Amino acid sequence: MSLRLGDIAPDFTAQSTEGEINFHEYLGEGWGILFSHPADYTPVCTTELGKTALLKEEFAKRNTKVLAVSVDALDSHFGWRNDINETQNTNVEFPILADPERNIATLYDMIHPNASEKATVRSLFIIGPDKK
Numbered sequence: 848m849s850l851r852l853g854d855i856a857p858d859f860t861a862q863s864t865e866g867e868i869n870f871h872e873y874l875g876e877g878w879g880i881l882f883s884h885p886a887d888y889t890p891v892c893t894t895e896l897g898k899t900a901l902l903k904e905e906f907a908k909r910n911t912k913v914l915a916v917s918v919d920a921l922d923s924h925f926g927w928r929n930d931i932n933e934t935q936n937t938n939v940e941f942p943i944l945a946d947p948e949r950n951i952a953t954l955y956d957m958i959h960p961n962a963s964e965k966a967t968v969r970s971l972f973i974i975g976p977d978k979k
Contacts, residue, residue, distance in 0.1 A: 849956050850955060850956060853978070854978070855978055856870070856871075856879075856881075856974040856978050857870075857954045857955065858870050858871045859950065859951055859954060861916075861944045861945060861946060861950070861951060862921050862944070862945045863914070863921070863924075863942035863943060863944045863945065864921070864924050864925060864928055864939075864942055864943045865941075865942040868914070868942055868944065870914075873912060873914070873942075874912055874974060874976075875912075876910075876976050877910040877911060877912055877976060878909065878910055878911040878912070878974065878975055878976060879911065879912050879913075879914065879974040880906075880911060880912070880913045880914070880974075881914050881915075881916065881955070881974065882895075882899075882913075882914075882915055882916070883915070883916045883917070883952065883955075883957045884896070884915060884916070884917045885917070885918070886917060886918070886919055887917055887919040887923045887924060887926075887927035888923075888927055888930065892917075893927070893930065893931050893934060893935065894935065896915055896931050896935075896939060896943070897931050897932075897934070897935025897936075897937050897939070898935070899913055899915070899939075899941070900931070900932075900935070900937040900938060900939040900940065900941065901935070901937050903940060903941075912941070913941040914941060914942050914943075914944055915941065915942070915943045915944065916943070916944040916946050916951050916952070916957075917943065917944070917945070917946065918946050918947060918949055918952060919945070919947065920945055920947045921945035924943040924945060927943070928943060
């Protein structure tokens with residue numbers, strides 16, 4: 848399945864560093880940013896999540912909630928979040944979704960067919976209140 852501009856964002860339920868998340872319920876009436884990362888502890892992903900955490904107030908002003916997704920397991924995410932907080936001088940307070948079975952990655956077509964099943968394509972989805 849390929850998503851296109853104007854499509855309804857697929858709903859899902861997943862475990863995260865903030866507990867179980869139902870995507871559409873989590874977004875409520877606001878905007879959402881869902882972005883993927885190939886694996887925990889990679890340098891670029893670590894700095895991206897750190898910078899996103901530093902922009903928390905800017906996202907709040909715009910009624911926007913952020914979620915990151917990685918195909919690594921939840922226990923890895925907790926360690927990674929600690930590493931991000933320490934190395935990026937921040938406090939990650941948005942959920943990092945665990946997707947070890949690649950359910951979200953498949954739903955959002957994040958894995959290139961010629962790549963490793965674990966290598967999610969770096970993806971960013973901006974979801975408006977009317978698209979869920």
